[in-house]
Amino acid sequence: MKFNTKTIHGGQEHDPAYGSVMPPIYQTSTYAQTTPGGHKGYEYSRSHNPTRNALENAFASIENGTYGLAFGSGLAAIDAVLKLLKSGDEVISTNDLYGGSYRLFTSIYKKFGIKFHFIGMQEASNIEAYINKNTKLIWIETPTNPMMNIIDIKACANIAKKHDLLLAVDNTFATPYLQQPLDLEADIVMHSATKYLGGHSDVIMGALIVKDKELANKLYFIQNASGAICGPQDCFLVLRGIKTLHVRMQRHCENGKTVAEYLSNHPKVEKVFWPGLESHPNHQIAKAQMKGFGGMISFTTKGNNYEEAIKIVEKLKIFTLAESLGGVESLAGHPASMTHASIPKEEREKTGVLDSLIRLSVGIEDVDDLIADLKQAIN
Numbered sequence: 001m002k003f004n005t006k007t008i009h010g011g012q013e014h015d016p017a018y019g020s021v022m023p024p025i026y027q028t029s030t031y032a033q034t035t036p037g038g039h040k041g042y043e044y045s046r047s048h049n050p051t052r053n054a055l056e057n058a059f060a061s062i063e064n065g066t067y068g069l070a071f072g073s074g075l076a077a078i079d080a081v082l083k084l085l086k087s088g089d090e091v092i093s094t095n096d097l098y099g100g101s102y103r104l105f106t107s108i109y110k111k112f113g114i115k116f117h118f119i120g121m122q123e124a125s126n127i128e129a130y131i132n133k134n135t136k137l138i139w140i141e142t143p144t145n146p147m148m149n150i151i152d153i154k155a156c157a158n159i160a161k162k163h164d165l166l167l168a169v170d171n172t173f174a175t176p177y178l179q180q181p182l183d184l185e186a187d188i189v190m191h192s193a194t195k196y197l198g199g200h201s202d203v204i205m206g207a208l209i210v211k212d213k214e215l216a217n218k219l220y221f222i223q224n225a226s227g228a229i230c231g232p233q234d235c236f237l238v239l240r241g242i243k244t245l246h247v248r249m250q251r252h253c254e255n256g257k258t259v260a261e262y263l264s265n266h267p268k269v270e271k272v273f274w275p276g277l278e279s280h281p282n283h284q285i286a287k288a289q290m291k292g293f294g295g296m297i298s299f300t301t302k303g304n305n306y307e308e309a310i311k312i313v314e315k316l317k318i319f320t321l322a323e324s325l326g327g328v329e330s331l332a333g334h335p336a337s338m339t340h341a342s343i344p345k346e347e348r349e350k351t352g353v354l355d356s357l358i359r360l361s362v363g364i365e366d367v368d369d370l371i372a373d374l375k376q377a378i379n
């Protein structure tokens, strides 16, 4: 089955009771048993729920995995992966990481004795120097947030295999429409399904997808033991979202390209960070590993003026000033005062998060309206 069919049919069956085409929202905590242990595969909804299972099968299908797990948020999914580790273990991750992942690693797991290395990974070979006998996990994100750096997934997977480490890829920005990390031999794919998979800015959810049965069992055990599941209504919404993932992503890519090119030619714009531009430092890897370049774009303005950047994001009318990304509507953010405000200026500027940096999640509106909006806000 091809990807554009998998988003709609992958792992799905019509409901056996009445043939309903979409799975019913099984809003139940528990299931009747005829005799102790005599049930139809469902005992208690923390462990299993038919609506959640339908979604988990869709997750597995679109990422070319075997097992999918749905969590109450993206961070709950990351948390479950970290629980595979024990005190003394080490993790190697990127220095341009989603802020929430960084906070989880450093504020929660560090105190349980897990050590983290945050390094530049645009040259995957940099990873080798940080590997020792305690290293267990490589955690990457590509494209990164907000600088849109690209990391070579296959090269990381080769290093992970060589040293018997797990490689986990946060695939939130790219989605399986653009890249499928399990095909590049990553072990775990993670999503904030809140973003493109849900696609409509109406739900918080996370996902993990793996191929290996033993790893799936471990993660399932952690999920059931820790309880970070999502409710059946939310599962229904994300399942519905996934059915249009391919058409939405196609438009996100088209609009992203038009906006990136417009900004590149704007006299007030200093730099545009979008992996589809030939000027992007990792354009070649992006071209090799991604099917398209998505709708996430960052840019800086000439003079690097903090107040001017704030003015631009305030003036935008169709782009909503908001956290988050990946919905049908366009959003804009100012990392220096929003997502990265807690990082000292010197530290954030080292990774490229300048005062004038603006991040756009280009939606699927008519691109002429988006360009006109940017034009009036920047001028």
Ligand SMILES: *Cc1c(COP(=O)(O)O)cnc(C)c1O
Pocket (backbone or CB within 6 Å): 073, 074, 075, 076, 098, 100, 101, 141, 145, 170, 172, 173, 191, 192, 193, 194, 195, 204, 205, 206
């Ligand atoms: C939003 C996001 C997360 C966290 O997901 P939540 O659903 O908000 O918990 C993790 N990684 C990336 C890249 C994200 O954008």
